[in-house]
Amino acid sequence: MKRRIFSLELILALVALVGIMAVGVGQAMGEGxxxxxxxxxxxxxxxxxxxxxxxxxxxxxxxxxxxxxxxxxxxxxxxxxxxxxxxxxxxxxxxxxxxxxxxxxxxxxxxxxxxxxxxxxxxxxxxxxxxxxxx
Amino acid sequence: MKISNLERQKNEGPDALPSEERRKFLKFGLGVTGVFLGGSVLSLTSTRNALGEMGPVPPAGKFPYEPHYSMVIRQNRCIDCERCKEACVRTNNVPSFGYRTTILELEKDLGRGEKERVFMPVLCNHCNRPPCVRVCPTSATYKDKTNGIVMMNQKKCIGCKTCMAACPYNARYFDERKGIRAVDKCNFCFDTRISKGESKTACAAACPAQARIFGDLTDYSSELYKLVHAPEKVVWVLRPETGALPNVFYMND
The missing domain is CATH 3.90.10.10 (Cytochrome C3)
Known part of the structure; x- marks a missing residue:
């Protein structure tokens, strides 16, 4: 049970991180x-x-x-x-x-x-x- | 007085009769019936004094004023940086839901798929025949007798918004904040800057491209006068068909 919650948090954190990165790239006028x-x-x-x-x-x-x-x-x-x-x-x-x-x-x-x-x-x-x- | 002569006279129509005249006429009537001017209710004795109240009907526009404040907008110089708007808000306590000046945007089709962006600064045109003044039932908005600026006396404003409907330039807003609750508008920064000795309005001073030139149209040495009378330039006004004789002139340079 505890492990599942941990993995859920991890997934959420990852999603958030990707989101932040995407926003950051967008603000930098498409560095990529x-x-x-x-x-x-x-x-x-x-x-x-x-x-x-x-x-x-x-x-x-x-x-x-x-x-x-x-x-x-x-x-x-x-x-x-x-x-x-x-x-x-x-x-x-x-x-x-x-x-x-x-x-x-x-x-x-x-x-x-x-x-x-x-x-x-x-x-x-x-x-x-x-x-x-x-x- | 011959009735036949009266019949031949041209009807002035409602166009030539501003609210102020109507008010004067009503006062005159009350004077005749003796409600005003110390007469008893039934007396008709004080007509001479009452006639004094009536006064001559002023001509449709008494101009130029001195100084005759106006503005030239060099439209092609405007880049919509909106520093004028920011300066105006700072200077004149303009609420977020209204504006005294703003920038309009339009796209001109140049053909061959090419388009040109045009930014058009707009503000009160301080018309020589202001439709807003004509319709105000309480004379809360008026044309200043010396400098021709269309002013607001907020204490007199009853918030009927008729002036907002009459203005051809959409240059008025209702300030609904507590303690104000009156129509407000651009007054060429008269109270905040010009009467204090400044030579430019806040918007004109803030413009980085000198797109707005404020000045006195009767001052032959002013930049404004020279721009308006430059023979090689086309000068236009917005919505000339209304007959309001605006004092904001547009040109490209």
Whole structure:
């Protein structure tokens, strides 16, 4: 009897652990994904989207940006104080390509990358709003 | 007075008669019958004083005001970071269930499967002919006589919400918190900032992209004046068909 309870606890703990890991991976914007998935930056403003798939489809590969322009580690760009539009205009970060020649200039078409608070909520919600609507 | 002449006169209709005028008219009537102005109930002697109460009907809009506060929204600069909303809530004690300014989102179809996201900041337009003021039965909402800001006198508000229905811009909310229980709205931060010498509203000051420019439309040297009158730019207002003559101007730059 005691043994059974123990094994039940073990199974529960395992399930919980897997769940936590899955959530953790999800927050890290798909670390396990081959292409890095979608990155959503929230600093310095909420929120900017970077979709790896879009950029790979343009013929870029990992080495195009990593590790010279962007480090692979999640959050490393946001950690810097110079991750601003002013830096982009100087050719840093996204501005390396988004200069008006290689890709559209950083000071144009703002909302292509800036998805805002609304976009952030859409990207991070797990369909809870839809459920509410049906109740 | 000839009846035939009166018949030929054009009917002013209800459009030209704001609630305040109706109230004045009623007061005038009470004056004539002597309920007001010290007359006895049956007297008709104080009509001269009563006429003084009536006053001339003001023109539909007396503008520009001085200063004539308004705002330019450079729409393509808005990235929905919502710092303006946060600043507004902090500054003006806005409850979670209402807003004085918010950001609308729409998707424009550019063709060939391409879409463009557009964020549109909205707030009270401080109209020159404000429909909300026209319908308020208690004059709780009014257009400030010097600066043209559409203000709220919450003590007078009876919470009928007619102004909320009349506003073409959905810029009003009912603050149902205890001790307030009145309609509230954007007042260009007049009580919290502008009257204290600040030059910008909280939202305009918080915007990292200068999408919101607040200023005086009669000040030729102001950035706002220059933007609104830039000959090469298209400037538009929201819902012009209502005839409210809004004071929030939109443009792309």
């Amino acid at each position: 994904d081959e292409d890095g998935g979608k990155i959503i930056f929230t600093k310095p403003v909420k929120a900017v989207v970077f979709d790896h798939a879009n950029h790979l489809a343009q013929g870029l590969d990992c080495e195009s940006c990593h590790d010279e322009i962007f480090q692979m580690e999640t959050g490393s760009a946001e950690a810097g104080d110079d991750f601003t539009m002013a830096s982009l205009y100087e050719g840093k970060y996204c501005g390396a390509c988004h200069d008006g020649e290689t890709a559209f200039a950083s000071n144009t078409r703002c909302t292509v990358c800036h998805i805002g608070v609304k976009g952030y909520n859409k990207e991070t919600s797990t369909g809870t709003e839809e459920k509410k609507g049906h109740e």
